[in-house]
Amino acid sequence: MSKEILVTGGAGFIGSHVTRLLLDQGFGVTVVDNLSHGNKESLDPRTKFEQVDLLDQEGLEKVLPGHDAVIHMASLIEVGESVERPIEFTQNNIVGTVSLLEAMKNTNVKKIIFSSSACVYGVPKKLPIMEDAPLGEQENPYGITKVTMEQFCMFYHRRNNFDVTILRYFNPYGPGELHQPETHAIPNFIRAALNKNPLPLFWKGEQIRDFIYIDDLVSAHILPLNLGGLHIFNVGTEVGVKVTDVIRKISEILGYEVEIEDKGERKGDVPSLVASSEKIKKELGWEAKIDLDEGLKRTIDFYRHHPSST
Ligand SMILES: NC(=O)c1ccc[n+]([C@@H]2O[C@H](COP(=O)([O-])OP(=O)(O)OC[C@H]3O[C@@H](n4cnc5c(N)ncnc54)[C@H](O)[C@@H]3O)[C@@H](O)[C@H]2O)c1
Numbered sequence: 001m002s003k004e005i006l007v008t009g010g011a012g013f014i015g016s017h018v019t020r021l022l023l024d025q026g027f028g029v030t031v032v033d034n035l036s037h038g039n040k041e042s043l044d045p046r047t048k049f050e051q052v053d054l055l056d057q058e059g060l061e062k063v064l065p066g067h068d069a070v071i072h073m074a075s076l077i078e079v080g081e082s083v084e085r086p087i088e089f090t091q092n093n094i095v096g097t098v099s100l101l102e103a104m105k106n107t108n109v110k111k112i113i114f115s116s117s118a119c120v121y122g123v124p125k126k127l128p129i130m131e132d133a134p135l136g137e138q139e140n141p142y143g144i145t146k147v148t149m150e151q152f153c154m155f156y157h158r159r160n161n162f163d164v165t166i167l168r169y170f171n172p173y174g175p176g177e178l179h180q181p182e183t184h185a186i187p188n189f190i191r192a193a194l195n196k197n198p199l200p201l202f203w204k205g206e207q208i209r210d211f212i213y214i215d216d217l218v219s220a221h222i223l224p225l226n227l228g229g230l231h232i233f234n235v236g237t238e239v240g241v242k243v244t245d246v247i248r249k250i251s252e253i254l255g256y257e258v259e260i261e262d263k264g265e266r267k268g269d270v271p272s273l274v275a276s277s278e279k280i281k282k283e284l285g286w287e288a289k290i291d292l293d294e295g296l297k298r299t300i301d302f303y304r305h306h307p308s309s310t
Helices: 013-025 055-062 079-084 085-107 139-159 185-193 214-219 243-254 279-283 291-306
Strands: 003-007 028-032 048-050 069-072 111-117 162-170 169-172 198-201 211-214 229-234 260-262
Touching: 003 013, 013 028, 013 214, 013 229, 055 085, 055 260, 069 085, 069 139, 079 085, 085 139, 111 139, 139 162, 139 198, 139 211, 139 229, 169 214, 185 198, 185 291, 198 243, 211 214, 229 279, 229 291
Parallel strands: 003 028, 003 069, 028 048, 069 111, 111 162, 162 229, 169 211, 198 260
Antiparallel strands: none
């Protein structure tokens, strides 16, 4: 019988892609989302949908029975908002995660794959970053919630025998990214460029990032469904790219250049983040396949054909 997977945050950018891949591979999928940010239209019609908030433990306990695993992606994600509204982020992300873990314990669903972030490393001392690098100081409440959510998942592994896989994403991008507000570089550059508006650029584009195309990112969620125990994996391409080079590539694809709007420095931005993905390659046989040029072409194509999203 096919496995049943519950995806929290499945109506969001990454969750809707993960859901589609799971369905294509024959899994049954239930999405739990409160629609605070995601939208129902992005859900594949084959999905079972439950509009439940993570904080509603009773509601979760009604939906969870019969599932083999949870992929936990529901979260508030906007760093700037987390600085303005730390209580809301703590409540939603940390208390919400504990509510989910308790509901899983009570319904005997004991496998979780958790969406974490490279931000847990703070300012890395060494590149590429390995999973055993020390976690760094956090410059914003969003980062603190990610570190704490990881800690709670690990606690339920130790205390309640949960199978836990923590995936630390580097910089995902791709079709369907429609955050409100959008603070990520690639969608903002592409939308501005298509509209021939100035491209908003921080730090003169000197930061180095490991941009991972959405299809590669989501494929990393499948193999951990067969893992027992506790695992932590980086999910990145191992290629560090300067933000100015992303702009150059976008201009090359579009065939024209657009003015830059110098936004100065943005507090809390780390100069360089590049993953070592040796561990996930070796242990799961996963690796990124789509390079930045191809990923940008596909992403530009999406925004071109969805003018309302620009
Ligand atoms: N997008 C990135 O660049 C990035 C990078 C690293 C890690 N992540 C992590 O990946 C996950 C998904 O990110 P995304 O970009 O798809 O975000 P998103 O905002 O598009 O999706 C998150 C979804 O979670 C839902 N949600 C939030 N709080 C909820 C709650 N209390 N109950 C039920 N549903 C709730 C929202 O409605 C939304 O549909 C998050 O955990 C995020 O921290 C994202």
